[in-house]
Amino acid sequence: MEKIISKLYQIINSTNSLIDLEENVKMYMHDVFSSLLGDVFTQLDQVIKEQKQAEGWTVIRDDDKTVQFTFGGVTFRHTSMRDKSGDCRHPFDEWLGLRKHQRHSALVEVKVAEMASETDYRETARVLKEWTAVNISHTTVGSIVKRVGKAQAEADKEMVVELDEADFLPEGKKVDFLYAEADGVFVRGTKRKNSLEVRHAVVHEGWDKSGKRVSLRKPKVIMTTQPTVEFWKEVQAFTAHQYSLEDTQIVSNSDGGAGYTAEKFQEAFSQSKYPVLNQLDLYHVSQALNRAFGGGSNEFKAGVKKALKEHNKADFKLWMDTYESILEEEKGKEKLEVFRKYIEHNWERIFDWREKVENPPEDARSLGAMESNQRHVSFRMKKRGMHWSKDGGEGMVKIIQGILNGTLRDVYLKHQKRSERKQRQVKQTVRMAQILRQPTRPTIGARQGSISLYVAHSSARGQLLKSFR
Structure with missing residues (x-):
């Protein structure tokens, strides 16, 4: 401690501003803690080496290893050993x-x-260097993203396998209604004219209102760039592990595009005894309406909107045919025909789900949260001309998913959690290391004694004896 205080006085004496002082103290603090932890790790390695030698392991060599922590790089000695099977391992x-x-x-x-x-x-690399002792390149950041995202992806695959192999469904939370929406967003790939589709689902239990602000109740997301089949398997496995859906009414919403049809929702939530209600997303209907009739307002557009709201197919056809008769350009007629086919193909899905159930919740609202939730992907992965490899894109969307669901850290750090047996071994090893590091050992003092010479003190031997006293 005295050495640290002296060093702080020295730093204060050699700096001219508070900014320099704080930066120098921070650097010194990182150096001290890194050095101390390195010494502790080296001592623990020595203890573990001796334990393994007692078990029949042999030493190959001792090497220095550096691991970057948030407070700096920690360098320590770790021993390469050969176990009883002849395999090379690093027990520490x-x-x-x-x-x-x-x-x-x-x-x-x-x-x-x-x-x-x-x-x-x-x-990311720049901010880390400014605020922590972590100094890494942007390419290393990319490698870490792939590694951490892969951990979340593997955890999701494990849920799918567990559900496939299970004899019965997991016991989860029971809810009367569960709401699900799904859609895809495309991001640029690394190859020309090649893009990745991020398949994205949002599952929630309803809505919470705070003043004028409305938010989803306990939302969970499932994201992946994997094929559609794998995406829906993850949706099914995730919800099956979270909920017991046998008596739950599922209400779903999508644009009806390839991969997001009503049949996909029905299959993913097949454990429910009720048919899955799947409605056409109003946002996509509004977009299609604007593409066909233009962004402004006119009587034909208003008539079609009213017919859709009232679910009146005869009026819809009447307004569509009337508008088509006044169009002169072929391009306008083509757009109108595309809109007509889109609506007619999804006609049975154009409804308000609250009118399809007997007792809707008091806080029930229309669905349509997908577009706002897509911003988590689009804001990060579509700006400034970004391009994504297959592994990089999957890693990033899984990280976003893990952060939103609050699972990322638990999934990635699960191998760090020790069992009770392992923790007992850790405590024993630390105790032994503490004993070994003691710089001095307790004594009972020096033994007192003398040897009789039986000669005169004035003699040569007597004078020599007095010189030792």
Whole structure:
């Protein structure tokens, strides 16, 4: 402690401004903690090495290893050993929870991934360097994003496998109504004229109102760039692990595009005994209406909107035919025909779900939260001409999913959690390391004694004896 205080006085004495002082103190603090933790790790490695030698392991060599923590790079000695089977292993790395060739702590990696979900890789690297002792390149940020996102993707696949292999459905929360919406958003791929579709579903239990602000109640998202079949398997597995849907009315919403049909929802929520209500998304209907009739208002557009609201097919056809008769350009007629086919193909899905159930909840609202939720993807992955590889795109959407659902850290750090047996071993190893690091050992003092010479003190031997006293 005296050494640290002296160093702080020295730093204060050698700096001319408070800014320089704080930066120098921060750097010194990082150096001190990194050095101390490195010493502790080295001592723990020695203890574990001796334990393994007692079990019959042999030492290959001792090497220095550096791991980047949030407070700096920690360098320590770790021992390469050969176990009883002849395999080369690093017992301290395994004890600590470090994977092979890991150069950044798990906390650094998950924090990098979380920051990268909000800004680009170069900016992530710059901010980390400014505010922490983590100094990494933007390419390393990209590698970490793929690794952390892969952990979330593998956890989602495990849920799918568990559901396929289970003899019975998991016991989950019971709700009267569950609301689901799904759609896709395209982002640029790394190859020319090649894009990735981010398939995205939102599941929630209803709506909460605070003043004039309305928010979804307990929303959960499922995102992936994998094929449609895999996407719907993840949706089914995720909801089956969260809810018991046997007595739940599922209300769904989509634009009816390929991969997001009513049949897909029915299959994903087949455990419910009620037919899944699937309505056509009003936002996409409004978009299609504007493409066919233009952005302004006119009597034909108003007539079609009224016919759709009242679900009057005869009036819809009348207004459509009348408007078509006054069009002169072929391009306008083509747009109108596309709109007609879109509506007629999805006619049975144009309804207000609240009119289809006997006792809708008091806080029931119309569906249509998909577009606002797509911003989590579009704001991060479509700006400034960004291009995404297959692995990078999947890693990013899984990170976004994990953050929104609050699962990312638990999924990625689950290998760090120790069992009770493992924790007992950790405590035993730490105690032994504390004993070994004691710089001095307790004593009972020096033994007192003398040897009789039986000669005169004035003699040569007597004078020598007095010189030792």
